Amino acid sequence: MKRPIYVFLLVLFLLACTASAQNVQGSKCGDALRHYSTAYEYMKQGNYEKARELLTKAIEDSTTYVDAYIALRKVYINLGDINKAIEICMSGLSCVLEKIEENVKDVEEELIEANRKLTLALADLYAKIGEPEKADEFFEEIIKDDPKDANSWDLYAYYHYKQGRIDEAIEYYDKAYQLDPENKGIAFRLGDAYFAAGRYKDAVGLFTKVKETFPEDIDIMKKTAESYYNLHEYKKAIEEYKAIVELAPKHVSSRIQIGNAYRELKQYEKAKEYYHEALEIESNNLSVYYQLINLELGRKNLNSVKKYLDEAFKIYANDPILFALYGEYYYRLGIEKMSNKEWNPSIERYEKAIEIWQATIKKAYDPEWKEYARKGIERAEKMIEEVKKVRW
Template sequence: MKDDRDYSYNEIETFELVQKYEELIRQNKSFFFDVLEFEAIINYYLDNEELANASESIRVAIGMHPYSSEIQLLKAELFITEKKYSDALVILDFLEQIHAEKSEVLFLKGQAFFNMNNFIKADENFAKSIEACTEEKSELVYRISSIYFVEEELNTAIRYLLEAHRLDPNHFATLFDLAYSFEKINEIEKSYYYYNKLLDLYPFTQNVWYNLGIVLTKQGKFDEAIEAYDYCIAIDPEYNSAYHNKANTLASIERYKEATSVFQELILLEPENPRIYCSLGECYEKTEKFEQALEMYNKTISIDPAFAEAYYGIGIIMNERKQPNLALDFIKKSIALESEQYDFWLGLGKVYYELNNIEEALKAYREATILNPDEPDAYLALAEIYLYQEKFRDVECMFDELGPKFEGNASMKVLNAAALYLSHRRKEALDELKVAKRIDPTSIDDFFSIVSVINDDDFVNQTKQL
């Protein structure tokens, strides 16, 4: 639908006109509206997605103004909205020959072809529409970009957005969509650039500060991200998502005390949100305030008895309190509720291992690797068990199968080196340790915490020279 129509009526006047029209229809009275008035009425219905009313008002309008190309154009727009693309194109092909505003006709043709997945013809008609446009060209280009943007054809959307930006460098929606689109295609630096450009022009726009916070988090600039969320909250103290993101960012960088304060603020805004209580419980858990953590996890469950993470959190605390059997019950409950959570299976494996139930621990860790093959922790846990079982070849085979996936993980190199050394393959072990030390200089110490090297001073000296 056209975003910037040339009304002669403001919003209130249009609403009053529609009410007058509907009252005359209800009373079945004779009346007359000119083309401009019908355009306002029909556009009102189209913009509010009242398609039956739009269709009826078009029928009435054509009865009064059978030769109006403006009403026919709106009929074509209705057909596009109703997915009657062939019917729309019949009208638009005719209007292309006679209508004064060819640009709008060609735009609608492009939209129809786009919705029919005929992207070549869509692009052709959009290009002709831009060429034919004599005024407000930047707005037209932005409208075209929006068609691609809504359907997440972001690379094409960006092409049109950049042109719209060239024509009107200060247009808010163009800059916002550019920043958002670049973020979505993971061109984070460009996204950062356009959000900052927006803030130079519109510094008190809370959702821009919020989105900038997300981009800064992706860049690893956590302090700046938190500052961006603070600006968002300062502009709009009830922008709940900013509190969520700020708290989660603080928790992710282990600033649990500050995260706790933000989650407590959030409780005032969303007192029945179980997610907040659970996250607050996790902050207390991480700072070993177990009683408060349990209180928050139980509060979570009282609001939502099926909130799996709360049961898991209780299980972790029970395990920390050396009550592994209780821990097992709670973690199993969490898995019964959400069976595809990687962390739950990882935690289950740890508890089984501490209960010396090695086979069940192995099963849990293997399930975790299936659920998330790109996370290293479950593989590391498996390798440690294989070492404990003296299955050194299994360690080597597992790491060989993983190939270069975790090439930059020093812990995996250390465990592989341990298996190689214990298999009496000292040179290969040293090669692995050399790579591990390059990744993390403390990894040699990790090796000696795993392997007791007795009466092998030569090997110890060689590790010192790595």
């Protein structure tokens, strides 16, 4: 069977790189760093031609300078030359592989990471031009060389994960994990893929295993806590989040999640305690106010709802989510007045809710909150009709 043309290109680049690398220092020298830094400034200014010139010089000075290859790839993308971007990635990958082969018994971690970055960059380019099958073929060629190399399967899985192809990512991470079950990085990434697929029980099993080696890694602890939360095992989630807070006392998001878990357990005062602790650390954290407002709406404590709304509006006067919740506040006031047979005040509150929700639709960017406001208007209009029927 005829092998894909880009495989031949890779071989050609490898030969070219081998010849040139004999006279070029592989490590990042001062000139290469200087060229790269200046090129980066030109890129920010949109001067891609000048950036291209300097990045080419940086690569000539240091043939394994992966950041220069990645930046030059971006330059060619912005110049509209995807094929040249692919060529640059293949050239860089070839030079890195050549260096790895030279030092096969003592490969530097930096070279392994460079190989990873360039492989992903190349695969991403194939995806950009609508040819993800070429990226798959590219990885398959790598894996074919050594199907028992866990790192290759790990890289292939990561590519699929970044492309949003979660089921395939799980399949390939699992292959990597079976080949190297003691590799905690692979175990964590497989767990993360399970998490993305909503397979929280599988995820928490792997996160727990990784925690045995890294018991104080906050990212792992957070993922474990989130998995328990999504499994509705709120007490276990609270334990994990509290452990994070012990390690990082100012970790606001964990305090919010502890509050949310207590709220699910209907321990509302405990929930408020942790929300207020979060506000003591970040007094302008709007997420905390959302939680407090929703908590008090659920408890029908409308005076407290108004208090938190007023505080939040002082910080973010035009926040569309606050407007949506403000509309909900007036809607609930309408229900309260209606239950007391205060018909006209009830209609006034419903009309105020409609007015606020109409403003929400204009302010909101998120379609979810626009839809929330539209449905709120429908609810309020129905209640107005209901009031008009019963008051006579």
